[in-house]
Amino acid sequence: MLIKVKLFGGLSSGNKFPTNEEGDIIVGVQETLTVGALIESLALNKKPFIIVLNGIITNDLSIKLKNGDELSLFPPIAGGF
Amino acid sequence: MNILRINMSAETPDVKVEPLGDYEGLGGRALTSAIVSREVDPLCHPLGADNKLVIAPGLLGGTAAAMSGRISVGCKSPLTGGIKEANSGGQAGHVLGRLGYAAIVLEGKSKSDDVYKIYINKDGVKIEKDNSLKMLPNYDLIEKIKKEYGEKIACISIGPAGEMKMSAASVAVTDMELRPSRHAGRGGVGAVMGAKGVKVIILDDAVTTPRQPKNDEAFKDANKRFVAGLQKHPVTGQGLPTYGTNILTNIINEVGAYPTYNFKEGRFAGARKISGEVQAELEKQRGGNPTHGCHRGCVIRCSGIYHDKDGRYLTKQPEYETVWANGGNLGIDDIDKIAMLDFIYDNYGLDTIEMGVTLGVVMEAGLIKWGDADAAINLIHEVGKGTYLGRILGNGAAFTGKAFGVERVPVVKGQALPAYDPRAVQGIGVTYATSPMGADHTAGYSIALNVLKTGGFVDPLKPEGQVDLSRNLQIATAFIDSTGMCLFIAFALLDQPDTFQAFIDIVNAFYGWNMTDNDVVEYGKKVLNFEKDFNLRAGFTKQHDRLPRFFYKEPVTPHNVIFMVKDEELDQVFNW
Numbered sequence: 175m176l177i178k179v180k181l182f183g184g185l186s187s188g189n190k191f192p193t194n195e196e197g198d199i200i201v202g203v204q205e206t207l208t209v210g211a212l213i214e215s216l217a218l219n220k221k222p223f224i225i226v227l228n229g230i231i232t233n234d235l236s237i238k239l240k241n242g243d244e245l246s247l248f249p250p251i252a253g254g255f
Numbered sequence: 256m257n258i259l260r261i262n263m264s265a266e267t268p269d270v271k272v273e274p275l276g277d278y279e280g281l282g283g284r285a286l287t288s289a290i291v292s293r294e295v296d297p298l299c300h301p302l303g304a305d306n307k308l309v310i311a312p313g314l315l316g317g318t319a320a321a322m323s324g325r326i327s328v329g330c331k332s333p334l335t336g337g338i339k340e341a342n343s344g345g346q347a348g349h350v351l352g353r354l355g356y357a358a359i360v361l362e363g364k365s366k367s368d369d370v371y372k373i374y375i376n377k378d379g380v381k382i383e384k385d386n387s388l389k390m391l392p393n394y395d396l397i398e399k400i401k402k403e404y405g406e407k408i409a410c411i412s413i414g415p416a417g418e419m420k421m422s423a424a425s426v427a428v429t430d431m432e433l434r435p436s437r438h439a440g441r442g443g444v445g446a447v448m449g450a451k452g453v454k455v456i457i458l459d460d461a462v463t464t465p466r467q468p469k470n471d472e473a474f475k476d477a478n479k480r481f482v483a484g485l486q487k488h489p490v491t492g493q494g495l496p497t498y499g500t501n502i503l504t505n506i507i508n509e510v511g512a513y514p515t516y517n518f519k520e521g522r523f524a525g526a527r528k529i530s531g532e533v534q535a536e537l538e539k540q541r542g543g544n545p546t547h548g549c550h551r552g553c554v555i556r557c558s559g560i561y562h563d564k565d566g567r568y569l570t571k572q573p574e575y576e577t578v579w580a581n582g583g584n585l586g587i588d589d590i591d592k593i594a595m596l597d598f599i600y601d602n603y604g605l606d607t608i609e610m611g612v613t614l615g616v617v618m619e620a621g622l623i624k625w626g627d628a629d630a631a632i633n634l635i636h637e638v639g640k641g642t643y644l645g646r647i648l649g650n651g652a653a654f655t656g657k658a659f660g661v662e663r664v665p666v667v668k669g670q671a672l673p674a675y676d677p678r679a680v681q682g683i684g685v686t687y688a689t690s691p692m693g694a695d696h697t698a699g700y701s702i703a704l705n706v707l708k709t710g711g712f713v714d715p716l717k718p719e720g721q722v723d724l725s726r727n728l729q730i731a732t733a734f735i736d737s738t739g740m741c742l743f744i745a746f747a748l749l750d751q752p753d754t755f756q757a758f759i760d761i762v763n764a765f766y767g768w769n770m771t772d773n774d775v776v777e778y779g780k781k782v783l784n785f786e787k788d789f790n791l792r793a794g795f796t797k798q799h800d801r802l803p804r805f806f807y808k809e810p811v812t813p814h815n816v817i818f819m820v821k822d823e824e825l826d827q828v829f830n831w
Contacts, residue, residue, distance in 0.1 A: 180509070182505045182506065182509075182530075182532065183494065183498065183502060183505070183506075183532065184497065184498075184532070196527070223489075223708065224506060224706075224707065224708055226506075226509045226510055229509065229510055229511045229813050229814060230510075230716075230814075231510060231706065231708070231712070231715070233712070246505075246506075246509040248505075248506055249489065249493075249494065250489035250490050250493075250494060250707075250708075250709075251490060251494040251498075251502045251503070251506060251707065252490040252494060252495065252502075252503075252702075252703065252707045252709055252743075252746045253494075253495065253498075253499065253500035253501065253502045253503040253531065253557070253575050254500055254503055254575055254576065254674070254675075254696060254697075254700060254702055
């Protein structure tokens, strides 16, 4: 199954992955892979702090991924004003 | 510290310097709101002689405390009809404090159409009629003032929008480079300054020295701990300096809370092209600077310098709210065009949020097409020129919505909603609905906990817990706004109790006070009470503490959610 991973705020992966035209990582993974395991396999330069799965903020790294899921990862950030 | 009162009704404006008296212990927003609440007739016309414009540095303005240079501008708002405190960075807060003034109060109203400049130095105040300044845009005005007064000054000014008394007019404050790039933007405070006939206030910073704390050693120690805490926190120490406030575009878009096409959708396909990451990279490539403080003493440095394609200064780094209002909100994904709009707004003296939302309303009406940046720029020039169309737009989203017969007008108490959809982030909806200021994200920035996981996490898509969250943040914010500290210190304060303590220790050491956490809460409540009381007497009811009804009826994509906090719960925000 295919998962789209979007990295923001200076996060980058230490591994080579195929990307789409927007630069998002497209990972082919086996079923039963969890959010936490996928993040680990990315070998990121910084630990992600805000994890967004299909638009929902989550802290649960044990969620099993489904085909077509989108995972957006951010370091600690804030702004506005 | 004294209050400088200038009555513009007299043939020669009348100047009085008074001690703080009953207002002792108040600064920044506490002082502007106390003076407006006690001294201004709540039923007065905001552009009339009975309104007052109060300009106040915070309790720590003019001191050596880091981050403490914010300035508050208060009055009865011509946009909302209620009380207003608009807050700005820039150099004026510290200089005004060092000159010994806790506030400047502009009173009365000039009987002529003349414009005045007010010059203040350590020896006193000089007020002069100067009609050569009439209708000058802010950047041209400051260039002219620099030639006359030199560069060791800070200025507070209005552009043509303020002179034309438009409800979206801002008050500009010069930054470290003496550019009029920082603005008390919201609520039409510039129109009130225009109504007083005051074009510019020039603060002479020559031979001023920082205000001295009661307990110098404790003050220095607390400030050191405070700065270390800000530098240690990943947001204030890394994220904000690296990318600026526009780092929020991607996260707010990803969680489906990025108001797009006038709040019709929650995600914008072009968000990445106008994000903080792209903006910061562009600034570096073009010789600008993504890491720059808006005033001396700032250690977060979330501001920046934006250059055009030819490497020339165009504007300060456009803030997240500006990029959203004039970007995704309008379907515009060209960051250079958005930066151009930012410059034009600063130059005419207009609120970037109110005007961006106003453009969304006229796009909704079909006057110009979604995404047409050049047409948007042309419309803002109409505002600067004061054409009939420009005068409609310059009075904000609610006024423009009426003029064009538009139902979907995202305002509360007449003030445009900022850059977070209240359906996808329910906590900010509570703040928009209930803040005495009208729709104002800074009044109780629930995004910190609803999205950014700073200080904890409250699920943004559910109504539970949002009233308590907004209440607590509104109270804390009212205190921070009174100290003159930048609100961004809150990210570190929420996560690091020792940094919060260092902040309180700074205030205590400076004034010789013994404030505790509870006193901070009581101080914040007192400020909000001034504001609620004024609004009550101005005719506001609990029915004004509501969002426009479409937020309760139309689900927003991608989460297909409506605003679910009940009216009776909203009525509990200020029930203490």
